[in-house]
Amino acid sequence: SQKIEQNSEALNIQEGKTATLTCNYTNYSPAYLQWYRQDPGRGPVFLLLIRENEKEKRKERLKVTFDTTLKQSLFHITASQPADSATYLCVLGPSGSARQLTFGSGTQLTVLP
Amino acid sequence: EAGVAQSPRYKIIEKRQSVAFWCNPISGHATLYWYQQILGQGPKLLIQFQNNGVVDDSQLPKDRFSAERLKGVDSTLKIQPAKLEDSAVYLCASSFNLGTEGKLFFGSGTQLSVL
Secondary structure (H helix, E strand, O other), rough: EEEEEEEOEEEEEEEEOOEEEEEEEEEOOEEEEEEEEOOOOOEEEEEEEEEEOEEEEOOEEEEEEEEEOEEEEEEEEEEOOOHOOOOEEEEEOOOOOOOOOOOOOOOEEEEEE | OOOEEEOEEEEEEOOOOOEEEEEEEOOOEEEEEEEOOOOOOOOOOEEEEEEOEEEEEEOOOOOEEEEHHHHHHOOOEEEEOOOOOEEEEEEEEEEEEOOOOOEEOOOOEEEEEOO
């Protein structure tokens, strides 16, 4: 069956360091993958989309990679700030019998001052 | 640009009672979604509308959940009767159209507690 996994543990890092979040999936071949940010009591907010033929995408301090062979996406936040503290959701585009977006359970990132 | 509006923000009911949630999407967005997010999990799609037609309701528990999008703009989601396991945040989202690589705009959600 199709499965999507993000970092199982919450991630704590020191301000100024690079945060790296991992998203692994099995039994999918999505045409694209998205990352969203979710703050407590709020809905998710779209950050980045990367397509299967793109290896890397950047936006300001954010960088996403997409390795369709490893079935993995990495999400990096460089020069992290306490304001980056939130839950980050990996989302797979439709694939096979999954006709809709499939959300991971998220990684809770805390950036310590 | 106004975002996706949802109400109420919080709702507490007893099991077997009914409840309704309202959503107004971003103006011009043809596609509207209702998601259920249980604490510690990612959102799970309940139903997707394209204008006022249902595109996908395969994960909607139809014995107790219903949704409508009359006139293809705002939408309501109803639960009747509620069960304890329905306690969750109900998120409404919209997108400009189908096939736009699924970029969704979410409302802040309604947090439902069923006692």
